[in-house]
Amino acid sequence: MFIYTGKLNWWSEAVDEVFVVALPAGNATKGDQIFTFSQWTHDSKGNKKVTWCQTQTIDKVTREDNGEHGFHFGAGWYRYNVRATPGYETLTITMATPNGGDRVMVVDRMYHSEPDGSNGAARFWAGRLNWCVSLLVYFYHDCLPSRRMAQLTPNRPQYADNEPILVVVPDGFGAAKPALAFWQWSVDKDGKTKVNCIQNGSQDDDTPAEGSLKFNISADYTLHCTWDEKTEQLAVSMSHDVATGIQEVGPLTLAAHFRPLGE
Numbered sequence: 001m002f003i004y005t006g007k008l009n010w011w012s013e014a015v016d017e018v019f020v021v022a023l024p025a026g027n028a029t030k031g032d033q034i035f036t037f038s039q040w041t042h043d044s045k046g047n048k049k050v051t052w053c054q055t056q057t058i059d060k061v062t063r064e065d066n067g068e069h070g071f072h073f074g075a076g077w078y079r080y081n082v083r084a085t086p087g088y089e090t091l092t093i094t095m096a097t098p099n100g101g102d103r104v105m106v107v108d109r110m111y112h113s114e115p116d117g118s119n120g121a122a123r124f125w126a127g128r129l130n131w132c133v134s135l136l137v138y139f140y141h142d143c144l145p146s147r148r149m150a151q152l153t154p155n156r157p158q159y160a161d162n163e164p165i166l167v168v169v170p171d172g173f174g175a176a177k178p179a180l181a182f183w184q185w186s187v188d189k190d191g192k193t194k195v196n197c198i199q200n201g202s203q204d205d206d207t208p209a210e211g212s213l214k215f216n217i218s219a220d221y222t223l224h225c226t227w228d229e230k231t232e233q234l235a236v237s238m239s240h241d242v243a244t245g246i247q248e249v250g251p252l253t254l255a256a257h258f259r260p261l262g263e
Helices: 135-140 146-152
Strands: 002-010 014-023 033-042 048-063 069-073 079-084 090-096 102-112 122-132 158-169 178-187 193-209 212-218 222-228 234-239 246-258
Touching: 002 090, 002 193, 014 102, 014 158, 014 178, 014 193, 033 122, 033 158, 033 246, 048 122, 048 158, 048 246, 102 193, 122 234, 158 246, 178 212
Parallel strands: none
Antiparallel strands: 002 014, 002 102, 014 033, 033 048, 048 069, 069 079, 079 090, 090 102, 122 158, 122 246, 158 178, 178 193, 193 212, 212 222, 222 234, 234 246
């Protein structure tokens, strides 16, 4: 499993949006699946912040003398030609349409499975993130309890305003197994807009129950997750520090499910 991140740019429809690409089988071969996740800044109907995720099939693979690999996917309006550096550390993606429009984007690998291979099913859940932080809490949380400060400052600035979020367990469930989350800040703590946030952590507090599984994803932020076996939804809340407390993200829906090779 290789997972990459970068930015999606497609004219005015997608401007500097978080972009996640996954190759579940690693190095590309014809017939492999590829997963892409992002959002449209606005779609063709004018709707803003529209989640966009797809699982497609690689239909052509080439190998160059310099060690680079090329592959193609996309049978709909958008077609993709990809160049992978030796070792697949970086993908250069040319996104094009039949009318001649094209854009080039680069994504960098930030996760790869261990050499001995994954033995669990990979799941990808997608949803929307709203995350707000009180500036006053950050200034004074050492003096006053965060709950009291939250009551005193109800109009808190949005740091993630209806942004796309993706949560991934690339090697199935289990304590110490990898878990990742991707989103973008509408505005980060430095005032920069559309900044990618990547949480590359592991699962802990694995608590099975009838029809569900509770676990935490521990990284810079902690995601408290409950997986519903019947609906495949993932209920998520998130915490960071005393100032922010625990904030509900909401249920995420299953966007992709990849079983181990040979299963």
